[in-house]
Amino acid sequence: MNAPTSRPIRLGTRASALATTQSGHVADLIRERLGCEVELVEVATEGDVSSAPLATMGGTGVFVSALRDALLEGRVDVAVHSLKDLPTAPADGIALAAIPPREDPRDVVVARDGLTLGELPVGSRLGTGSPRRVSQLAALGLGLELEGIRGNVDTRIRKVREGHYDAVVLARAGLARLGRLEEVTEVLDPLQMLPAPGQGALAIECRSDDELVTALAQLDDPATRAAVTAERAVLSTLEAGCSAPLGALADVVEGDDGDELWLRAVALSEDGGLSVRMSASGPVDDAAGLGQRLASEMLAEGAADLMTAPHFEDHQ
Numbered sequence: 001m002n003a004p005t006s007r008p009i010r011l012g013t014r015a016s017a018l019a020t021t022q023s024g025h026v027a028d029l030i031r032e033r034l035g036c037e038v039e040l041v042e043v044a045t046e047g048d049v050s051s052a053p054l055a056t057m058g059g060t061g062v063f064v065s066a067l068r069d070a071l072l073e074g075r076v077d078v079a080v081h082s083l084k085d086l087p088t089a090p091a092d093g094i095a096l097a098a099i100p101p102r103e104d105p106r107d108v109v110v111a112r113d114g115l116t117l118g119e120l121p122v123g124s125r126l127g128t129g130s131p132r133r134v135s136q137l138a139a140l141g142l143g144l145e146l147e148g149i150r151g152n153v154d155t156r157i158r159k160v161r162e163g164h165y166d167a168v169v170l171a172r173a174g175l176a177r178l179g180r181l182e183e184v185t186e187v188l189d190p191l192q193m194l195p196a197p198g199q200g201a202l203a204i205e206c207r208s209d210d211e212l213v214t215a216l217a218q219l220d221d222p223a224t225r226a227a228v229t230a231e232r233a234v235l236s237t238l239e240a241g242c243s244a245p246l247g248a249l250a251d252v253v254e255g256d257d258g259d260e261l262w263l264r265a266v267a268l269s270e271d272g273g274l275s276v277r278m279s280a281s282g283p284v285d286d287a288a289g290l291g292q293r294l295a296s297e298m299l300a301e302g303a304a305d306l307m308t309a310p311h312f313e314d315h316q
């Protein structure tokens, strides 16, 4: 296809190794598939500059807003985010123009001495700052010490190498993009660890009134978009009534009447002691409806009460 514009497309990226790798990947896709020139423009975000815990900075949205500001102010034309870091509410003036094919969405363990979770001795120190990972790990009853950790992928792995932690849990997708899969000592089955909604997928955004919306749509993978739409609908529906740790994963599977979407989700109390786990399937073209229905059923089963559950008082 002809280049939609004569000027180079400015693609905004955060400076981290993962962000520049992801952005470089999308820049290549745009060059190959749309035949446009692309230049990378670095954008600093509060999430990169500060080392405060993410929870005190308004969550992972801090990584996203600086890139969106750069888009709206016309400093860049395209922004690439990890979809799991993207808030579910649509942003004014911004289009989610494409979601390319997803990487393997599972979480992985990087442990000392090639160990798996089950092989780590009781009392081993596992670093993760994610409430979703903490609660699901706690629910496994392995007797691990779960400790907060910050820093990029490289820093987290180094903290295991240097003996500060016995293990860390990371998204497989990040390691795959960085060419670090050889560090993985165990891939966690979603039966035990459901990933974050959107994990492993990229979001390509542009201004909603830009002609790029149509051009970028060629990079969209409909199966990935359907899956992450269902997962994010669980998140946005539960967010209204529940701030519990949440995992969700959808796959396009072959059903009796052709392709359908199979969705599973779990909401847990912070200590993993209580959880509401459900699954459902539905038509691929009603992904949002499927996610909303599953989340409503989860709310009816008490998902909203998990954080304030009486067991916190009873068993302390």
Ligand SMILES: NCc1[nH]cc(CCC(=O)O)c1CC(=O)O
Pocket: 082, 083, 084, 085, 169, 170, 171, 172, 173, 174, 198, 199, 200, 201, 202
């Ligand atoms: N929380 C930060 C973050 N955002 C996206 C990824 C990895 C790539 C992805 O999930 O798409 C990571 C690192 C991690 O969770 O290990």
